[in-house]
Amino acid sequence: MTDEITDEITYVPATELAARIRQRELSAREVVQAHLERIERVGSQVNAVVTVDPEGAMDAARAADDRLARGTEVGPLHGLPIAFKDTHLTRGMRTTHGSPLFADHVPDEDELLVERVQAAGAIRIGKTNVPEFAAGSHTFNPVFGATRNPYDPTRTAGGSSGGAAAALAAGLQPIADGSDMGGSLRNPASFCNVVGLRPTPGRVPALPKRNPWDTMAVAGPMGRTVADAALLLSVMAGPDPRCPLTLETPGEAFRVPLESDLRGLRVAWAPDLGGRVPVDPEVTAVLEPQVQVFEELGCRVTEDCPDLDGAEEAFRTLRAQEFALGLGELLDAHPGALKPSLVWNIEEGRRLTGADLARATAAHARVHLAGVEFFSRYDVLLAPVSQVVPFDIELEYPTSIAGQVLHTYLDWMRSAYFVTVLGAPALSVPAGFTPGGLPVGLQVVGAPRAELTVLRAGAAYEAATGHGVRRPALPHDSRPRPALPHDSRPHGNHPHGSHHAHPRA
Template sequence: MHVSPTEADALCARDAVEIADLVRRRELSAREVVAAHLDRIGRVNATVNAIVTLDPEGALAAAGRADELAASGAELGPLHGLPIAFKDTHETRGMRTTHGSPIFAEHVPEQDDILVQRIEAAGAIRLGKTNVPEFAAGSHTFNRVFGATRNPYDPTRSAGGSSGGAAAALAARLQPIADGSDMGGSLRNPASFCNVVGLRPTPGRVPVLAADDLWETLAVAGPMGRTVADTALLLSVMAGPDARSPISLETPGAVFREPLAPDLTGLRVAYAPDLGGRVPVDAEVRAVVARQVAVLEELGCRVTEDCPDLDGAEDVFRTLRAHSFRTGFGALNDGSPDRFKPSLLWNIEEGLKLTAGDLARVQAEHGRIHLAAADFFSRYDVLIAPVSQVAPFDVEIEYPTVVDGRPQHTYLDWMRSAYLLTVLGAPALSVPAGFTPAGLPVGLQIVAAPRAERTVLRVGAAYEAATRHGRTAPLLP
């Protein structure tokens, strides 16, 4: 199907909610939508390297079947006709899933992950896969299989990670929705870097069947979009109980498609510009985030500078992450020095040093932090903070080694503004907050009590409507 670049770009700039509505009313066909996105991918993707596996023939064939279903008068799913390339750590049956690792460079799964099943069952059309760091480790997307993903707002800069390919594909208008995952900021940091929206849900909101730990609460899967409404639409499909997951939440996903109350009058907001002095934040990022306090106050919020008790959160996160890496990747470590990138190998080896006493210590500390957070969120409706401590950095380096004049010794250090809040088990939304003087995106993190996704979505939607920072598109060829 032929589509002109001008027509393709206009269609690809539309919101996912709008495209889905037009397809449902048969004012657009799924083939038109997919063809437009394939055309734009063909012209733009080489600049950003966001989509690393692409199946245009399969996508067009699936779009044709979607149009036949629409013509039959059958009930259509909420994502009917929307194209999506899945994160390359999420298993896709019959399509290469590399995890960004040479170990799995030719791996073709025999079954889909739960979220892939749910998204495709809702009518979405698989385009391919989006780029990730090696085994999703680190918040900068590069690997030895596909290279680095570049930021659409400045291709000399990082797109963040680990859902960096997903965020860059959204920002570049290569797809209208994207799936991601988050342990230490892997949804939130790339959303911040690429001026899109990313939601880290409460653990169990989106079921994940991790073979090595069904009770995992640090790593979650979640939705991304260019708007809060698009992100909520995708969450409505990804969320919902699964009997195989012992921590899955019972609330049906469809509740996230219900309208959000726009009035924030009287909302109690805690503002933590540096998480109570626990994290350095570069001055240009701090300045952008500080300006958002006035925006929220104009929306009727009562803003107080305060922060939950995060003492011990560093130890909890790093210990549980290292244990998770030892469990998940230890069997793949055959002693070859180049089996993993050095930072990932270091994190696995940190896990190998752990004792039962270490795990017992952090489990107790994790419980104390959770109870303290429950008290905090009884006094505040939401917490706001920077998503990332830095603006998008040079794509050629692995991670920033200095933040606000303070050295960062490992690939994790500069991610504290995201991962310290991971420990709370709370939903955290990254929304566009504006730009540095150099035109680089900055995100605002909105956090609420566990299971309060609709609260962060409501605040995010009202804030988004007042600021419209996400409407500033990158200038790409």
């Protein structure tokens, strides 16, 4: 294929691409080949897709075309290529978690999410880059290096689904799976001008999972449009009796038109979450005018915010508990093999007492109830996704925002992780660019289980603004993979057996 044909195919929305494959206007082979060629040509500039299986992908594409030719019923993702997040287990393809301890680890099973996406017809082409054990919202690790922002390669793509977001923005895949504890879907979507949805806990069941009662970490869809994310959600979502928090609504409920009249929608706008978080003036300058778009769409907009008192204690405590539970044994077995911020978070969890956990659980309950009350008065909440613009790739994390000093790798993520504690679906949708050309996302939050309300509001805003259409200008060349600026530790030996701990940013 010529470069022009390849690029034309790789930026077609996933919904349209799937329809064109089903209608035989394009073959799965053409679509997969186009994406593999683009990965080969520009992929090293962003370092987003870190494991690639061209032969396996083309074999699967040929089989997909054969099924369609025979008249076999095919799934809603038939023929669409996808590179799975490198924390999600993929049978026969290495899953490194961004750690030298798992650099050569090849699982013998697929995660439930991977099973569902492939059963719907998606074709696995590789894996996307993550921070070490998905900890932190900046994607770098000692196995593959750092993922660069397609809009400015000197900046971060965010994380922990940074490889997924950058791959979408760079045209390396049409849909992407991600996960989110404190912003792992939302921050990279904001930084890379794509869409990411953190669903209600239980909407997307997770197996295997060490703590099936955890509500902090969830899996969710990403895409270049809201409709593309909804299409992937329709496959990822749906009940599973093995998951105790699973919601009963079938995934097909999200495979519906999103066009909606927003007149009368009750919208709350919280530019700094009620004064609880500092926000970079560049972010505020982009987002403030977006509120008027909702007013022009007929919404009733009021500046207001749910009561988030206790969200900090709840998130920090429950996150630390999960890190100690999921990675504590690994730290003991391999002292010195984990990055310092990860060790700090594990040790924070180990210092917790029963009383600490009881207080955090009570605070979590209070915030959840405050959110339920808030969403009895409003349909959606608008807020910044990220408190900062994409920062320098040489930094591990921002150390100040608007003059306020930050002390840990989590501090700059409060605008995302306070929303996590609400237990509500939260969408990051492209909201514009700074004068320097850096993307900024708008967070659209709804009541628990109200994904369709959030998706419809996001789709209407997307249609009215078109911010997501702007593409990065990537030169068509191939350069050596960028070195990791933060961590040059040598690779270690990976432990035996599968690893099922999935802390996320």
